[in-house]
Amino acid sequence: MKIVHFKKLKDGMVKFVLENGEEILAHEDLILKYELLRSKEVDAKQLEQIQQENEIYQLYTVALNYLKIKMRSKKEIATYLKQKQMDAKKIEQVLEILSRQGYLQESIYADAFVHDRMVLSMDGPLKIADELRKNEISDEEIERALTCFSEELEQEKVQNYIQKQLRINKRKSSTRLKQKLKMDLERLGYHASIYQSELSRLEVDDTNLYQEEYQKLLQKLSKKYQGKELEWRIKQKLYQKGFRKEE
Secondary structure, three states: OEEEEEEEOHHHEEEEEEOOOOEEEEEHHHHHHOOHHHHOEOOHHHHHHHHHHHHHHHHHHHHHHHHHHOOOOHHHHHHHHHHOOOOHHHHHHHHHHHHHOOOOOHHHHHHHHHHHHHHHOOOOHHHHHHHHHHOOOOHHHHHHHHHHOOHHHHHHHHHHHHHHHHHHOOOOOHHHHHHHHHHHHHHOOOOHHHHHHHHHOOOOOOHHHHHHHHHHHHHHHOOOOOHHHHHHHHHHHHHHOOOOOOO
């Protein structure tokens, strides 16, 4: 069958029209593989092979569009394609094509991932490393990519986080605030040696807050208790709120 017309489409796809008017979509790699541009002819056997192999390239296009949103790891792409109920063998073939074309380089992915998290999030190096491992990036690449996350930068980000929390948690006692900061910084993936050092130097004056809470409790509990029992009840409530000082 003669091919009477070729038309290049987006994402590497080509449409060619046969002399009987039938339109076939195929990836440009297959056009080159079967030398259709040179011969401008295709037989029934070739056409069947092209159509079978083209399923791989259609899946490749799906993966490529997924990559256009942002850089992805090999595992992320495989998981995405599996969710679309694609054949496992075809997925592996697509991953091989993407690898040949340079889309799945661990080093480039790891560098971009670390950079984005450093700039766009409050995540610390331990959390970033954990996320990279989940995406099956090797420990060697993780360690190399994280060299840009220096101890000085980590210390600076911890300090910034602490200052932000101080501004928005003015109703927390010193003890409660430090407990929250410790849990937050651990969850965010900062090294304990760094955030513990910063927290040990942190001084929070909650004297006025203590007095406010004391007066509120005095007004409330004095309706039921008096004398030493009243004082004991107030101090018990203050202790539960994280206050560790005497009146």
